[in-house]
Amino acid sequence: MAGIISRLQRETPSPAANTTEPAVVRWSLITVALLFLGLVVFLPLASVFYEALHKGVGLYFKALAEPDALSAIRLTLLTAAIAVPLNLVFGLAASWAIAKFEFRGKQLLTTLIDLPFAVSPVVSGLIYVLLFGAQGWFGPWLQAHDVKILFAVPGIVLATTFVTFPFVARELIPLMQAQGNDEEESALVLGATGWQTFWRVTLPNVKWGLFYGVILCNARAMGEFGAVAVVSGRIRGLTNTMPLHVEILYNEFNSVAAFSMASLLAVLALATLVLKNLIEWRARRVQAEAERSAAQQVQS
């Protein structure tokens, strides 16, 4: 019995079985990696929550319940609620066009989709100032018709939408390209209209990729600082989003309130990561299940 157990233990492959480096090298490498991770990721994250909570939970919630804080939270949620659906629709449409059709200027469109990633967010914000500012191209017309875009909610939504546009499209284009056109062509030959093909074949095939893109897009939409800072004007209680509000509070040495707000953003980021991993895990599980039963099928 004891012999069997020890043999089993010996046969169980351990991670170290294939490495020949001495233990000293292995452990010092692992230590360096962990130290780095702790210093760069865990310590700052922990300090956000420590700073927010170290003067008591009461103060933490009081800071969040401030009217200006609540208004910042509301504005951030509103911005995300407009920008994310817009990017979902346009990102889906753009990737559908790019991945499934051939047309002139396709390369240009692909490059344009990457533009928001390529330019600094500050520049993205400045574009809107140039367009809609008092001295901008459409400024006089907008003033004459009493439409406020800059230093108001529409400007913030526009800037956020611009900056977060690539997330959905970048996620879907490679996926759709890998899947090819065969299934769509099958549907068309079977009598489906273009619309039916899109809803019944194209969309279900990319739904996990789409969820994933939307989650990343949402995280960025809520966290965007640079572009929004340029167009918002930072009017407290009116055009302050959460990230902007954090900066204002911090500059006023109100560190508990600043970190309370920051901790909310951090929680949001963590939730996004958990959700993203859940989706990846689910997609992997679905595939593994399919492969397993396929293997069983072949055996039987």
Next chain:
Amino acid sequence: MKIETQNINKHFGAFHALRNVSVDIPDGQLVGLLGPSGSGKTTLLRIMAGLETPDDGRILFDGRDTTHLPPRERRVGFVFQHYALFRHMTVFENIAFGLRIQPKAQRQAEGAIRERVMSLLQLIQLEGLAARYPAQLSGGQRQRVALARALAVEPKVLLLDEPFGALDAKVRKELRRWLRELHDTIHVTSVFVTHDVEEALEVADRIVVMNTGRIEQVGAPDHVYENPANPFVCNFLGNVNLFHARVHQGRALVAGVEVAVPEHAEANNKPAFAAARPHDIEVTRTCRSSDSIGVMVDHILPIGPIVRLQLRRTDNRDLIEAELSKDQWRTLKPVTGEYLYVEPHNLRVFVEEDYVI
């Protein structure tokens, strides 16, 4: 339904995929489009389905011009090389797809759809797998589901793109026979694309041999095999040995042998090619006449029931391939390096100015 294509041309950028292709697919037949890759056979099939539009030329279904009809109005069934099953739907839903998407007024009731799908599942012998997803099926099963899905909408034409290309040899053979039997039961006009000569010869009522966007020859498999129209068809349908020849007034001189070629009676001392299949090369140990060609045995390759000999001519070092049955081989017992004699039989002569290889 009868399909006619008339003078079809198709370019992909600078590539001329189809050159003036005209071919008739007779009603109720199983027709094989046969050719090497890049010969335009898949493009022709996709044009029939409406998945590509020709640059010019027309395509007629039962005499009606369908050149610009979208695929969904053509009532064709298309089976893709890699099946293209809907990966997020079960086998049942895949087959039901074509019935479910019909406009409400024409759509059958749920019960009728269920019945139709079940009878198709029975036809493809996969009744037990209705709830499976495509990823859970083997290649051969996927192929049959793709076929059932195409048949569900009762197409007037069935188009199959390399239907057995991605399957292993044994399954391929089974499915091939099954497709032939299926066609004999449902008689729907069918066109399949293949680069596999054996497949085309075995399954098709009629084959269309294509090369570089042109149709080289059309006819019954047996007829085309026995009477290839040109050296390309001859070479593509099976290994051949090509000999240089000269044709003069109905007589061809091939490697010292004189052959009667009445079809070239008007030719005047023209250069030509003569082709003989490896099994039409007679190998002897003794020089029986002045017509025999001296060769040296290069390689001996036993392949299942036959033995292939690679021979080198002693006069010009050209290679000749001969095939012997096991019996012939046992009687002759050739060894590598030995000097033998060959006589080609059943030579086909092609005058050079018509065809360039």
